[in-house]
Amino acid sequence: MKQISLLLLLCITFGNSVLAQDKDAEQIKKIYDQALTQGKAYDWLNYLSNQIGGRLSGSVQAQQAVEYTKSQLDSLGLDRVWLQPVKVPKWVRGTPEFAYFETSPGLSTNVDICALGGSVATPLGGLKAGVVEVQSIEELESLGKEKVEGKIVFFNRPMDPTLISTFAAYSGCVDQRYSGAEEAAKYGAVGVIVRSMNLRIDNFPHTGSMGYGDTPVSKRIPAAAISTKGAELLSTTLKLNSETKFYFKQNCKQFNDVESFNVIGEIKGSEFPNEIIVVGGHLDSWDLGDGSHDDGAGCVQSMDVLRLLKTTGYKPKRTIRVVLFMNEENGLRGGNKYAEIAKGKNEKHVFALESDAGGFTPRGFSFDCSDENLKQVLSWKSLFEPYYIHLFEKGFSGADIRPLKDDGIVLAGLRPDSQRYFEHHHSENDTFEHVNKRELELGAASMASLVYLFDKYGVITSAK
Numbered sequence: 103m104k105q106i107s108l109l110l111l112l113c114i115t116f117g118n119s120v121l122a123q124d125k126d127a128e129q130i131k132k133i134y135d136q137a138l139t140q141g142k143a144y145d146w147l148n149y150l151s152n153q154i155g156g157r158l159s160g161s162v163q164a165q166q167a168v169e170y171t172k173s174q175l176d177s178l179g180l181d182r183v184w185l186q187p188v189k190v191p192k193w194v195r196g197t198p199e200f201a202y203f204e205t206s207p208g209l210s211t212n213v214d215i216c217a218l219g220g221s222v223a224t225p226l227g228g229l230k231a232g233v234v235e236v237q238s239i240e241e242l243e244s245l246g247k248e249k250v251e252g253k254i255v256f257f258n259r260p261m262d263p264t265l266i267s268t269f270a271a272y273s274g275c276v277d278q279r280y281s282g283a284e285e286a287a288k289y290g291a292v293g294v295i296v297r298s299m300n301l302r303i304d305n306f307p308h309t310g311s312m313g314y315g316d317t318p319v320s321k322r323i324p325a326a327a328i329s330t331k332g333a334e335l336l337s338t339t340l341k342l343n344s345e346t347k348f349y350f351k352q353n354c355k356q357f358n359d360v361e362s363f364n365v366i367g368e369i370k371g372s373e374f375p376n377e378i379i380v381v382g383g384h385l386d387s388w389d390l391g392d393g394s395h396d397d398g399a400g401c402v403q404s405m406d407v408l409r410l411l412k413t414t415g416y417k418p419k420r421t422i423r424v425v426l427f428m429n430e431e432n433g434l435r436g437g438n439k440y441a442e443i444a445k446g447k448n449e450k451h452v453f454a455l456e457s458d459a460g461g462f463t464p465r466g467f468s469f470d471c472s473d474e475n476l477k478q479v480l481s482w483k484s485l486f487e488p489y490y491i492h493l494f495e496k497g498f499s500g501a502d503i504r505p506l507k508d509d510g511i512v513l514a515g516l517r518p519d520s521q522r523y524f525e526h527h528h529s530e531n532d533t534f535e536h537v538n539k540r541e542l543e544l545g546a547a548s549m550a551s552l553v554y555l556f557d558k559y560g561v562i563t564s565a566k
């Protein structure tokens with residue numbers, strides 16, 4: 103008898119969970135159908151990219167993007183939309199940079215460069231010096247002052263093409279871009295040229311943030327990125343003629359901080375309004391392209407997550423917030439400000455999801471969470487299989503949401519296919535025509551589905 107009732111109980115439990123899975127599958131299908139037929143992400147991105155353009159922090163375009171996205175969120179009928187003030191750095195590129203190398207007086211070859219974000223300018227007439235090529239900061243240190251003083255240091259370590267995650271290849275190189283100038287200045291270098299973070303050989307220089315650490319203002323040296331093609335050309339030329347000189351001119355400038363905003367909208371939770379789920383991307387971008395992949399895509403996908411939940415008739419139990427963070431690229435002020443205010447107000451964030459890896463075909467998500475929380479996510483894996491979303495692993499979430507990290511929260515990042523991302527990242531080549539409508543929409547639908555599941559089931563908290 104006991105065995106029969108146990109069997110019955112098992113059947114009911116199993117039956118219920120099958121029923122729940124069916125319902126979830128149905129809701130997720132609705133989300134995907136809606137995203138692929140009535141999605142708004144692509145139209146929003148078109149406007150952000152083609153009517154506004156690159157949105158560097160503190161620029162007029164960044165302000166236009168704030169106003170535009172706020173107006174679009176206002177039109178969605180959310181419970182609340184607001185701007186959260188945040189002071190951001192303002193760095194401007196100035197007139198286009200110019201560079202060449204000279205193998206003998208009068209015999210020169212022009213190459214494509216761009217100033218790194220945060221760099222100082224060259225002297226007014228430009229800067230010309232001999233070149234020392236190195237593969238790493240360690241190699242620079244081993245050469246020492248004797249070989250480096252008075253020279254331009256050329257960091258030429260390429261991204262590792264054998265790494266399937268191009269983000270891992272990027273991480274393996276980005277120290278030379280971020281710290282190259284600070285390190286080279288210690289040995290008396292007069293400037294720094296860094297190979298662009300790009301796996302393809304082309305003419306696009308890729309900018310990105312750099313820092314001077316504790317280097318006194320008077321000792322700061324200008325830093326620029328050179329296109330991969332330019333880097334190959336310069337490297338070969340240096341092997342043939344080590345006396346080759348490099349010339350570059352840039353007149354970028356750092357101004358005082360200015361006021362800007364994170365753009366926020368929310369749907370209030372019907373059962374647990376004090377539990378907050380955040381979905382977001384960063385609204386600022388570099389100035390060379392129009393910031394479509396980085397990170398216009400993440401912004402419009404995040405906006406569409408709220409719209410998709412609404413239009414499919416889903417009533418969230420928890421409060422779902424979209425946050426378009428300002429200043430991820432050269433300061434992370436928006437992400438830090440959001441977390442600071444959330445902590446100050448004692449807000450309880452349970453789940454945060456960021457899309458900041460391009461608008462390409464989504465493959466899955468990576469999670470910064472406990473083993474138990476990952477297990478919870480893995481129990482939903484089969485729901486994503488019809489959409490070819492297979493990747494659920496531990497890893498990095500997103501720069502803007504990371505400041506929210508505490509013991510309870512689950513942080514996640516959308517992981518699209520990354521093979522083409524670094525052909526566009528931070529360059530003139532990051533433009534709207536390189537974003538595919540369906541791929542962008544699939545990303546938004548995947549994000550909305552994960553948000554739906556976390557909202558419905560809540561985040562398992564470990565018994566402590």
Ligand SMILES: [Zn+2]
Nearest residue numbers: 396397430458
């Ligand atoms: Zn980004």
